[in-house]
Amino acid sequence: MSKYPPMVLNMAPLPDPVDAIPAATLSSYQPAALNAGSSLLMMQSVTVSFDGFKALNDLSFTVSEGELRAIIGPNGAGKTTFMDVVTGKTRPDQGRVIFGSTDVLRKSEAAIARLGIGRKFQRPTVFEHQSVFENLMMALANPRGPVAGIFYTLSRNDRRRVQDVAEQIHLQDVLHDPAGILSHGQKQWLEIGMLLAQEPKLLLVDEPAAGMTPAERERTVEILREVSQARSVVVIEHDMEFVRNLDCRVTVMHEGSVLAEGFIDHVVNNSEVIDVYLGR
Numbered sequence: 332m333s334k335y336p337p338m339v340l341n342m343a344p345l346p347d348p349v350d351a352i353p354a355a356t357l358s359s360y361q362p363a364a365l366n367a368g369s370s371l372l373m374m375q376s377v378t379v380s381f382d383g384f385k386a387l388n389d390l391s392f393t394v395s396e397g398e399l400r401a402i403i404g405p406n407g408a409g410k411t412t413f414m415d416v417v418t419g420k421t422r423p424d425q426g427r428v429i430f431g432s433t434d435v436l437r438k439s440e441a442a443i444a445r446l447g448i449g450r451k452f453q454r455p456t457v458f459e460h461q462s463v464f465e466n467l468m469m470a471l472a473n474p475r476g477p478v479a480g481i482f483y484t485l486s487r488n489d490r491r492r493v494q495d496v497a498e499q500i501h502l503q504d505v506l507h508d509p510a511g512i513l514s515h516g517q518k519q520w521l522e523i524g525m526l527l528a529q530e531p532k533l534l535l536v537d538e539p540a541a542g543m544t545p546a547e548r549e550r551t552v553e554i555l556r557e558v559s560q561a562r563s564v565v566v567i568e569h570d571m572e573f574v575r576n577l578d579c580r581v582t583v584m585h586e587g588s589v590l591a592e593g594f595i596d597h598v599v600n601n602s603e604v605i606d607v608y609l610g611r
């Protein structure tokens with residue numbers, strides 16, 4: 332499956348010229364797996380204050396193209412605030428956020444989404460009365476809202492893509508069921524699928540396993556690992572078994588900064604991590 336042009340079929344508005352990634356970047360774009368190692372998202376000394384309290388405090392780290400990254404850390408560490416900054420919901424007091432070659436902090440939330448950053452919130456927001464297929468179709472047809480999606484005519488290619496996404500999120504057997512009768516876990520997968528339909532280059536997922544059964548968690552690990560074959564994925568999660576199974580680099584946040592980074596065995600054996608987080 333190719334990632335870039337023709338991007339998001341014909342449903343996404345083309346980026347404003349100022350948002351555009353230089354043509355040279357696009358034309359030299361390699362599938363993520365081949366290009367792993369080059370940086371896609373760079374946080375540089377980002378600080379966010381709320382009434383003088385620093386939710387992010389000089390936060391710096393980098394996510395590579397095609398990388399799956401987990402973020403852990405105690406409550407209030409700033410994990411969700413990090414995602415708020417990347418998506419333009421919260422503006423930092425200082426620091427830089429670079430996505431590809433674009434300075435994200437100069438962009439609106441909508442422009443950031445158009446750059447290819449998809450974010451999944453904790454509570455699923457699927458359309459309960461529409462089928463799985465229709466939910467995916469609407470996401471594919473128009474990332475900006477369901478109304479335009481209703482008036483969109485699916486091409487054969489689009490149907491194929493909806494089918495592909497449904498397979499990726501393991502919902503191909505319930506494609507015509509209303510989303511309202513899905514389990515909590517299946518709704519979460521559907522929402523991931525709705526983001527995938529828009530072909531993000533970076534997918535941000537905040538606590539996907541919360542409220543899931545053990546079997547659903549295992550499947551979510553599988554889905555996220557597969558999804559990250561074609562894009563970068565950042566997952567915030569408290570469930571350590573889940574994070575271990577993701578089998579990826581882990582960034583430990585504490586008090587708005589990076590406390591440790593590395594594979595899970597490395598970070599869980601770090602004495603500072605044990606002190607502030609695991610040893611609570």
Ligand SMILES: Nc1ncnc2c1ncn2[C@@H]1O[C@H](COP(=O)(O)OP(=O)(O)OP(=O)(O)O)[C@@H](O)[C@H]1O
Nearest residue numbers: 381382385386404405406407408409410411412413
């Ligand atoms: N809009 C806001 N106004 C004031 N304080 C905020 C705001 N958003 C976050 N905070 C504070 O910033 C800190 C970091 O919050 P954040 O939600 O990023 O933590 P988190 O690591 O996601 O925690 P959790 O694991 O509980 O989800 C917390 O102390 C929180 O109360």
Ligand SMILES: [Mg+2]
Nearest residue numbers: 410411412537
């Ligand atoms: Mg949070």
